[in-house]
Amino acid sequence: MSTLFEKHQDTLKSALNAIQTRDYWSPYSENPSPRAYGETANADGEAAFKAHLNGAFFLDMPGIVGEAGAEVSPYGIDLNVKYPLVDLDVLLPEMESARQAWRDQGADGRAAVCLEILERLNKRSFEIAYAVMHTSGQGFMMAFQAGGPHAQDRGLEAVAYGYSAMTHTPGAATWTKPQGKHDPLVLEKKFTTVGRGIGLVIGCSTFPTWNTYPGMFADLITGNPVIVKPHPAAILPAAISVQIAQDVLKEHGLPPHIVSLVIDEDAAKPGTAELAKRDEIKLIDFTGNTAFGDWLEQNCTQAQVYTEKAGVNTIVIDSTDDYKGMLRNLAFTLSLYSGQMCTTPQDIFVPKGGIETDAGHKSFDEVAADLGMAITKFLSDPERAAMVLGAIQADATAARVDGSNTLGTVVRESDVVEHPHFPNARMRSPLLMSIDAADEATYMQELFGPISFVVKADDTNHAIELARRAVKSHGAITMGCYSSSDAVLDQIEDAALDAGVALSCNLTGGIFVNQSAAYSDFHATGANPAANACLSDLAYVANRFRVVQSRRHPKG
Amino acid sequence: MSTLFEKHQDTLKSALNAIQTRDYWSPYSENPSPRAYGETANADGEAAFKAHLNGAFFLDMPGIVGEAGAEVSPYGIDLNVKYPLVDLDVLLPEMESARQAWRDQGADGRAAVCLEILERLNKRSFEIAYAVMHTSGQGFMMAFQAGGPHAQDRGLEAVAYGYSAMTHTPGAATWTKPQGKHDPLVLEKKFTTVGRGIGLVIGCSTFPTWNTYPGMFADLITGNPVIVKPHPAAILPAAISVQIAQDVLKEHGLPPHIVSLVIDEDAAKPGTAELAKRDEIKLIDFTGNTAFGDWLEQNCTQAQVYTEKAGVNTIVIDSTDDYKGMLRNLAFTLSLYSGQMCTTPQDIFVPKGGIETDAGHKSFDEVAADLGMAITKFLSDPERAAMVLGAIQADATAARVDGSNTLGTVVRESDVVEHPHFPNARMRSPLLMSIDAADEATYMQELFGPISFVVKADDTNHAIELARRAVKSHGAITMGCYSSSDAVLDQIEDAALDAGVALSCNLTGGIFVNQSAAYSDFHATGANPAANACLSDLAYVANRFRVVQSRRHPKG
CATH class of the missing domain: 3.40.605.10 (Aldehyde Dehydrogenase; Chain A, domain 1)
Structure with a gap:
C-alpha cells in the first residue's frame, strides 16, 4: 500500500494545505x-x-x-x-x-x-x-x-x-x-x-x-x-x-x-x-x-x-453601483439548472421605495421588471438556454412551476422551453413574481424549482429582518446581498452571522451566489434548519x- | 482581552502541544x-x-x-x-x-x-x-x-x-x-x-x-x-x-x-x-x-x-513475571475510592488451570485468595485505608455491597470500616468473590461499588472472548491484562481494538488501570456502550x- 500512498501523497498534502489556507486549488x-x-x-x-x-x-x-x-x-x-x-x-x-x-x-x-x-x-x-x-x-x-x-x-x-x-x-x-x-x-x-x-x-x-x-x-x-x-x-x-x-x-x-x-x-x-x-x-x-x-x-x-x-435562500438588495452587472449575475443565478439547486435564491427582498444604483434611482417595479427582462435576454439564445437551464428533474417540479403563477404578481412567466437536441426534454424557464412582504405564508415556504419572488419590503432594515427570519425559521444554504454602503453590508453580515448562513456580497461578475468552491467555501453551515452539517x-x-x-x- | 490572552498563551500553546505529542504535561x-x-x-x-x-x-x-x-x-x-x-x-x-x-x-x-x-x-x-x-x-x-x-x-x-x-x-x-x-x-x-x-x-x-x-x-x-x-x-x-x-x-x-x-x-x-x-x-x-x-x-x-x-470493566490474567507487583497493583486499584470509579475493574478473568508466574504456577483459587489477601494487607493500616477507600457516596451503593456476598463464592468479605477521624463516615472495603464463567447474568451486569469477581474461564482464549463480549455488550471504560507472552498481549490488544476499549498491559508499578492522564490518555472511547464520546x-x-x-x- 505504501507505493500507492507515495503516488498520491503530494495531492493529499496540497488538499490538506488548501483546507487550511482556503485559497483556490483543485487537482481536477x-x-x-x-x-x-x-x-x-x-x-x-x-x-x-x-x-x-x-x-x-x-x-x-x-x-x-x-x-x-x-x-x-x-x-x-x-x-x-x-x-x-x-x-x-x-x-x-x-x-x-x-x-x-x-x-x-x-x-x-x-x-x-x-x-x-x-x-x-x-x-x-x-x-x-x-x-x-x-x-x-x-x-x-x-x-x-x-x-x-x-x-x-x-x-x-x-x-x-x-x-x-x-x-x-x-x-x-x-x-x-x-x-x-x-x-x-x-x-x-x-x-x-x-x-x-x-x-x-x-x-x-x-x-x-x-x-x-x-x-x-x-x-x-x-x-x-x-x-x-x-x-x-x-x-x-x-x-x-x-x-x-x-x-x-x-x-x-x-x-x-x-x-x-x-x-x-x-x-x-x-x-x-x-x-x-x-x-x-x-x-x-x-x-x-x-x-x-x-x-x-x-x-x-x-x-x-x-x-x-430544504431551505429558503434569500437576496437583499439595498443599492448597487453596478446595476447591469447585478441583473446579469442574478439572471444567470436564477436560470442555472432551472433553479433546482439547493443554493438558488427564492426570495429577493427590495425596498418598496426602490434602490439607488449607478444607473440612477430604480423603483421597486423597475427592479423586478429589469430582472425579468435580464432573464429573458440571457435565455434568448436557445443553445445557451438549453445548456444553462438543463431539464426539470421531476414531474412534480414541472407541475409546481406550472401551477405557481397565481402565488404573486407575475413579472416574468415561465415558458415551456424546447431543447434544440432532445425534443422530449422536460424544460421550464424561470417564473418570477413580485409579492408583498406581508404574504409570508407564500414566499417563506420552499418552492423547489425555477420559482422566485421579488418581495416588497418597507425598507432595507425590514428586508434584512425578513431575510434573517427566513433563515432562522425555514433554513437556508445561501444569502446574497447588494449594497454600496459599507454600513449596510456590515449590518447584513451581522444578520447572516446571527442566522448562521453563508453570505455573498455584491456579486456582479463571474461568481454566483449558488456556487461554492471546495476547499474554500463551506457548503451549508449546520447552524440553521436547512442542514445539521x-x-x-x-x-x-x-x-x-x-x-x-x-x-x-x-x-x- | 488581548492582555489576558498574552498572560495565558504559553500555557495554551503547551496544552496544544501536549494533546498532539501526548507526552506527560500539566500546568497544575x-x-x-x-x-x-x-x-x-x-x-x-x-x-x-x-x-x-x-x-x-x-x-x-x-x-x-x-x-x-x-x-x-x-x-x-x-x-x-x-x-x-x-x-x-x-x-x-x-x-x-x-x-x-x-x-x-x-x-x-x-x-x-x-x-x-x-x-x-x-x-x-x-x-x-x-x-x-x-x-x-x-x-x-x-x-x-x-x-x-x-x-x-x-x-x-x-x-x-x-x-x-x-x-x-x-x-x-x-x-x-x-x-x-x-x-x-x-x-x-x-x-x-x-x-x-x-x-x-x-x-x-x-x-x-x-x-x-x-x-x-x-x-x-x-x-x-x-x-x-x-x-x-x-x-x-x-x-x-x-x-x-x-x-x-x-x-x-x-x-x-x-x-x-x-x-x-x-x-x-x-x-x-x-x-x-x-x-x-x-x-x-x-x-x-x-x-x-x-x-x-x-x-x-x-x-x-x-x-x-455504566460499564463492566475487565482484567484478563494470562500469566505474569511479577506476581507480587500484579497483586499489589490490583489491590490498590480495587480499593481506590472503594471501587466507585467508572474505571474500576469488576471482572477479573483467570484460567481455571491457573497461571504461570515468576513465583511458580498459581492455581485459580490461589490467585483469587492471594488477591483477597493483598487487599486486606494493603488496607491493614487504618490511616491509609481511610485515605484510599474514602467513603461510600450513596446509601444504595453501601446496600448493594452489603447484599451482594451471595452472588459468588466469597474470597474476601467486605468490612464496614471505621474512619479514624469521621465516626459517622459510611465506609466499606472491597468485596471479592469467585464465580464460574457460565454465570454471566451475574458478573456481566454493572454492580457499582467495591464489588469484584474473579471469573473462572476455561483458558486464556476463553478469558479474552468473555472480556471482549463484556465490553461489546455492556460497555467498558477500561480493560487490563497481564501476560508474559507477547503473542497473548497482541491477541488481547486485538480484542480490545475490536471491542473499542482502552487497554493497559502488565501494570505492576505506580500506574493503575483506573487512572488516566489528561493530554495523553483518552478517557472512554465512544466506541462501546459505556460512552458515546x-x-x-x-x-x-x-x-x-x-x-x-x-x-x-x-x-x-
Whole structure:
C-alpha cells in the first residue's frame, strides 16, 4: 500500500494545505477539454455511458438476489439499466466483517485507496457527466463540472478533513512522568483510529455525485464501509462510482463490498427508512426533503446523522453601483439548472421605495421588471438556454412551476422551453413574481424549482429582518446581498452571522451566489434548519471514527 | 482581552502541544504541598469550605426565584448549603442573548477567559478538594488530585481541543482563481466560529468536577453559554466552580450568567429531563446511569448529546513475571475510592488451570485468595485505608455491597470500616468473590461499588472472548491484562481494538488501570456502550460550533 500512498501523497498534502489556507486549488480540471482529458475523452465517455443502457450493471457484492431499476432521463430517454438487488441480512454482516481489514490499512492506506478512487473517477468524468445529465437533467457543462471534478473536489476535501482529524492524534507516544528523585514513570502508548460501523449515504436526484461523494469519502477515510443508497431516479452515476471504488479495492486485496450499492426493488416502496434504522448503520448522510431528514435525525439515534434539507435562500438588495452587472449575475443565478439547486435564491427582498444604483434611482417595479427582462435576454439564445437551464428533474417540479403563477404578481412567466437536441426534454424557464412582504405564508415556504419572488419590503432594515427570519425559521444554504454602503453590508453580515448562513456580497461578475468552491467555501453551515452539517469541516468527519488506545511499560 | 490572552498563551500553546505529542504535561501541581500552593493553602481552603456551610451560596443569575439544597457528606456531616433556584423561562432567553457577546470574543478571547477561570480554580484547589471530599466521599488526597488539578487538566484539555478545532479554519482568506489570460477571480472571505446554543452539563455525584469541567469548558471555548446541572448530592464543588467562572466573566465585562447553575427545588423530583428537552439546549454532556444516558441520546434530538454511562470493566490474567507487583497493583486499584470509579475493574478473568508466574504456577483459587489477601494487607493500616477507600457516596451503593456476598463464592468479605477521624463516615472495603464463567447474568451486569469477581474461564482464549463480549455488550471504560507472552498481549490488544476499549498491559508499578492522564490518555472511547464520546478528542469539540462565512470581491 505504501507505493500507492507515495503516488498520491503530494495531492493529499496540497488538499490538506488548501483546507487550511482556503485559497483556490483543485487537482481536477473543470474544463472538459481534450487538452485536460484527452482527444477522445468526450466520445469515449459518451460511448461508455451508452454501453450501460439497456443492460445489467455489474457490482461485486455478497447477497445479490435480483435486479431492479427504472430510470428515465429528464431529456426523454429511457435508460433501462438494471442494478443488483441485495439481501441486507447477507450484505450487512459481510460489510461489518470487512471493517477490520479496512481499519488495518491505517489512515495512510485508506487515504491512498480513496485518492486512487478519486483519480479514476476523474478519468471517467465524461462518462459520469452523461450519466448525471441523463438522471438529474443538468445541462452537459454543469453535469460535467458539478458531477465530475467539483464532486471529486468535495470527495477529496472530505478525505483531507478525515485525514487531518485522524492524524491529530499520533499513532504512538511515550509518556514520561517525572517522579522527583526517583525514576520517572514511563508508558508506551499506541493509538489506533477505528471506524464507527457501516455508513449509509442517501443520495438525491439532482446532484447524484456531488451530494454523495462527501459522505462516501468521509466514511471511507475514517474506516467505515459504506452503502450508497441513490435516489431511484438517479442510480447510474452512483453505480458507476461504486463500481470504480470496488475495482480499486479489489486490486489492492480488499473486499470490494467495503463500498456497496443498495437500491429498492420497487421505487414506489422505498426501504430507506428501514435500512437507516438498522443497528449496523452507525453513520447516515442524507440530502433531500426536510420531512425525511427530520425523521432520520429524530429516529435513527443509533447513528450519527448528517442532513442537508430544504431551505429558503434569500437576496437583499439595498443599492448597487453596478446595476447591469447585478441583473446579469442574478439572471444567470436564477436560470442555472432551472433553479433546482439547493443554493438558488427564492426570495429577493427590495425596498418598496426602490434602490439607488449607478444607473440612477430604480423603483421597486423597475427592479423586478429589469430582472425579468435580464432573464429573458440571457435565455434568448436557445443553445445557451438549453445548456444553462438543463431539464426539470421531476414531474412534480414541472407541475409546481406550472401551477405557481397565481402565488404573486407575475413579472416574468415561465415558458415551456424546447431543447434544440432532445425534443422530449422536460424544460421550464424561470417564473418570477413580485409579492408583498406581508404574504409570508407564500414566499417563506420552499418552492423547489425555477420559482422566485421579488418581495416588497418597507425598507432595507425590514428586508434584512425578513431575510434573517427566513433563515432562522425555514433554513437556508445561501444569502446574497447588494449594497454600496459599507454600513449596510456590515449590518447584513451581522444578520447572516446571527442566522448562521453563508453570505455573498455584491456579486456582479463571474461568481454566483449558488456556487461554492471546495476547499474554500463551506457548503451549508449546520447552524440553521436547512442542514445539521456542513461540507466539509472537522465536525463533518470527527465523529465518524474513534481512537482506541493501548498502553504498557517499555521493555527494559 | 488581548492582555489576558498574552498572560495565558504559553500555557495554551503547551496544552496544544501536549494533546498532539501526548507526552506527560500539566500546568497544575498534583502535589497538595505548601511549596506548590502556599504555606496557608490547606488551612485557608478548609476555612473557605467551612464558610460555605449552613449558608446561602451567591450566584449571579437572572430569574432567581428561591433556594434549595440538602447535601449530606458521606463522612457524616450535614452541609446545609442553600443555592439559588432559577426560573428557566427567564434564565434561558438571557443566556441565549449573552451568546453574541461571547461569540464576539473570538477564539482567543474565549480561550483567555477559560484559562483565567482554570487558573483561579487551581488556586482554590484546597477549598474545592474539601467540597469534593464531603460530597463524593473521596479521600482527601484523591479529592484534591482528581477534583482539583486533574479536573483542571481535563478542562484545559477540552479548551485546547476546542481551540485547535476552531483555528483549523483561518479567520480570513483570499481566494484567487486563475482565468487563463483574463484577470483572476478574487474573493475576500471571512470565517467566524459561532456556538450552537446553550450547553447543559449534567454532573454526577462521584466526580463532581472531573466529569463536569470537560463539557463545561468544551462548551465555553466553542462559544456556548453553559448551564451546570450538578447531581443533587454534589452541588457545592460545581457551585464554587460556577461562581469562580462568573467572577472572571464579570471582571472582563461579560454577562456572568454565560456560566449558570441550575438545581432542582426538590431533589426527589428532578427536572433534568424537562430541561434537557428544551429547544434552547443544543449541547448536552452527561455522566451517570445508562438508563438516563440512553434516554437523553434517544429523546434530546434537538441537541448534540455526549454521554458517559455504566460499564463492566475487565482484567484478563494470562500469566505474569511479577506476581507480587500484579497483586499489589490490583489491590490498590480495587480499593481506590472503594471501587466507585467508572474505571474500576469488576471482572477479573483467570484460567481455571491457573497461571504461570515468576513465583511458580498459581492455581485459580490461589490467585483469587492471594488477591483477597493483598487487599486486606494493603488496607491493614487504618490511616491509609481511610485515605484510599474514602467513603461510600450513596446509601444504595453501601446496600448493594452489603447484599451482594451471595452472588459468588466469597474470597474476601467486605468490612464496614471505621474512619479514624469521621465516626459517622459510611465506609466499606472491597468485596471479592469467585464465580464460574457460565454465570454471566451475574458478573456481566454493572454492580457499582467495591464489588469484584474473579471469573473462572476455561483458558486464556476463553478469558479474552468473555472480556471482549463484556465490553461489546455492556460497555467498558477500561480493560487490563497481564501476560508474559507477547503473542497473548497482541491477541488481547486485538480484542480490545475490536471491542473499542482502552487497554493497559502488565501494570505492576505506580500506574493503575483506573487512572488516566489528561493530554495523553483518552478517557472512554465512544466506541462501546459505556460512552458515546471520549474525554477529549476532536469529536468531543468539533460539533459544538459552526463556521459561518461571508465573501465579497476585494475593493478595487
